[in-house]
Amino acid sequence: MESQSECYFNIPVLLISTIVSFLSVHSTIIEKPVFKWLNKQTGKERELQLQKLALKNEQSSLSMVDEFAKYSKLQRRINVIDRELEQIKGDKPTNSFVVQLGFTYGVKLVFALLLILLSLYYRYTPVLYLGDKISLTPFTNFICYPNDANYVSFYFWAMCCVTVARLI
The missing domain is CATH 1.20.5 (Single alpha-helices involved in coiled-coils or other helix-helix interfaces)
Structure with a gap:
């Protein structure tokens, strides 16, 4: 990674990681319309x-x-x-408790697996660069791993998005 003096964002990776992280926590956004459609x-x-x-x-x-x-x-x-x-x-098959439970946790599992696959695929792709003016000194290795200093890694960004989504 080359050194730059200003901040930049990797918009596609930023959006993908944020959306998948949010949906992995709030999977009911998808579950409710599907159950409503199945039970119409x-x-x-x-x-x-x-x-x-x-x-x-x-x-x-x-x-x-x-x-x-x-x-x-x-x-x-x-x-x-x-x-x-x-x-x-x-x-109707959707009235079964086992089907509802399986679908609920199945959706959560799909998003969790998608997040893991994206983490593996984008492991060397920084989500954003903070610039040389900002120092992450005590947490540099944790925030930047496996990238260079002042780059926010996909892992850290996904972990932050999941945490914020749970707080919402």
Whole structure:
């Protein structure tokens, strides 16, 4: 590395490391939309929900005491629809606790492995250069490893990004 007098940033490496570090900590940013998409209602579910809502509205207009037979008949139809909805929801694979847990930790594992691979790939690429005017004297080896003095390494930058992301 050649000596320079002013600061510079390696923008692509800086952005990649920051984004992957942040996503490795806050993987729910990806998990929530995926689970929402996987658990979206089917046409059959929407139709059953509409039927249930119509029956509930009709039932609310009746007096339970005066028209008990009609009220209980509507309640039985609502119960049948509830069972069908539970059956449909139970058939979805994403409702399994094991699937949800596996997906949650799988996403975290993917980002952790990606961060490790990027650390290996960019190990000799400095993220930024602080200039000759700034001295990192007691921590130079820790911040710069394996680069020259006053260069911030990928390792250190990723570690700082993960720490800040956890604090947020």
